[in-house]
Amino acid sequence: MKFIKNNKNQPNQLLNWGGGGEIDRAVVKTQRFAFTLVELLVVIAIIGVLIALLLPAVQAAREAARRMSCSNNQKQYGLALHNYHDAYSVLPKMVENTTWIPENPGESPNTDVSIHVRVLPFIEQGAMLASFPAGTPLYSDRSTMHSATVLILGLRFGLLNCPSETERRTRSVSIVGGGGVHPPEDYREASGTNYVFCNGNARGEFWNVDNVTMSNGLFSNNTGSLEQIGDGTSNTLAVAETLIGFANNPTGTTDRRAWRRMNYVDMTNTGSAGDTSTVWSTAGTEIDLFGIAGTNPPTGGTQRGFIWVSSRAYATGFSSYYTPNYGAPGNWIRAANAAYNFTSSNHTNGINSCYADGSVHYVNDSITLDIWQGASTCNGGEAVTLP
Numbered sequence: 001m002k003f004i005k006n007n008k009n010q011p012n013q014l015l016n017w018g019g020g021g022e023i024d025r026a027v028v029k030t031q032r033f034a035f036t037l038v039e040l041l042v043v044i045a046i047i048g049v050l051i052a053l054l055l056p057a058v059q060a061a062r063e064a065a066r067r068m069s070c071s072n073n074q075k076q077y078g079l080a081l082h083n084y085h086d087a088y089s090v091l092p093k094m095v096e097n098t099t100w101i102p103e104n105p106g107e108s109p110n111t112d113v114s115i116h117v118r119v120l121p122f123i124e125q126g127a128m129l130a131s132f133p134a135g136t137p138l139y140s141d142r143s144t145m146h147s148a149t150v151l152i153l154g155l156r157f158g159l160l161n162c163p164s165e166t167e168r169r170t171r172s173v174s175i176v177g178g179g180g181v182h183p184p185e186d187y188r189e190a191s192g193t194n195y196v197f198c199n200g201n202a203r204g205e206f207w208n209v210d211n212v213t214m215s216n217g218l219f220s221n222n223t224g225s226l227e228q229i230g231d232g233t234s235n236t237l238a239v240a241e242t243l244i245g246f247a248n249n250p251t252g253t254t255d256r257r258a259w260r261r262m263n264y265v266d267m268t269n270t271g272s273a274g275d276t277s278t279v280w281s282t283a284g285t286e287i288d289l290f291g292i293a294g295t296n297p298p299t300g301g302t303q304r305g306f307i308w309v310s311s312r313a314y315a316t317g318f319s320s321y322y323t324p325n326y327g328a329p330g331n332w333i334r335a336a337n338a339a340y341n342f343t344s345s346n347h348t349n350g351i352n353s354c355y356a357d358g359s360v361h362y363v364n365d366s367i368t369l370d371i372w373q374g375a376s377t378c379n380g381g382e383a384v385t386l387p
Contacts, residue, residue: 078358245303
């Protein structure tokens with residue numbers, strides 16, 4: 001019998017040689033190592049804790065990247081506005097043409113193309129501009145789209161939307177007037193936008209841009225050149241962002257953040273809290289919009305951000321009547337065509353906004369109303385300290 005001691009990586013072997021020198025028998029003794037159930041559970045728990053600590057950091061990093069991309073989008077709009085001004089010595093208006101020839105007798109054509117459309121050549125989208133029928137209004141009347149413009153509703157490009165937007169960026173919209181459900185041929189796929197242009201700090205008629213009363217903002221009927229901005233370009237809002245409106249409002253919700261996507265149309269001016277016409281006439285008055293509308297606001301056809309080719313204020317304009325991300329419908333239309341088009345975003349506690357000098361700032365929800373409204377006027381003379 002002879003014992004052979006192996007190295008530490010091999011088990012000891014007991015070898016028995018016969019007379020002929022060959023191995024007659026080998027006895028190999030091995031030891032098996034494994035986790036116990038308790039050890040396995042501890043390892044899983046540690047991994048779970050690490051994931052729980054890491055996931056918020058990853059999500060925060062992703063949102064920071066989306067917010068930066070959104071900021072870059074607005075920066076492109078700021079540069080486009082300046083390039084437009086260099087080319088034409090004036091800023092683009094919410095409405096340029098008010099003298100169209102009606103498509104059909106008895107109609108009142110209205111609604112020009114949006115500022116998005118006007119600056120297309122300055123954001124490397126000149127070819128897309130060629131698709132737009134020149135000298136044609138988007139709508140033949142208050143709610144029926146012109147036959148020549150329905151073909152362009154689905155056009156889109158990368159700068160239209162904030163990367164943090166979670167709603168569908170295209171949806172089917174009616175191209176004919178009147179309420180109720182229309183046949184399928186009356187709908188077209190259209191594109192929406194998150195980026196809207198400053199009309200001022202008041203309210204205005206929601207469909208006829210030519211009569212809009214939000215006349216103290218950079219993009220209103222008083223739009224002129226940069227030299228006419230008495231408050232200074234670095235203190236005057238140009239572009240901000242809004243969440244795309246719900247295609248259909250959810251019912252029974254008490255989540256005020258969800259309300260930012262809602263559209264409320266009440267032409268009777270008598271909400272559940274009674275007549276509020278005098279309150280609505282005072283800009284900046286703190287009023288419980290949520291309490292007035294209840295939890296089931298009626299669904300209208302004026303979703304925020306739709307359509308991007310339209311210059312109507314609910315589609316591509318905004319008012320600083322309330323601070324960003326205020327818990328109210330993003331598009332609020334009351335009697336006498338009073339519209340309140342608010343700003344909102346999915347960013348953390350604020351929105352991106354671009355000023356007339358082309359700079360982009362992150363505006364926190366906690367900004368005071370007087371500063372926010374002061375920044376939205378061109379010649380208000382307010383002492384504004386931007387964040």
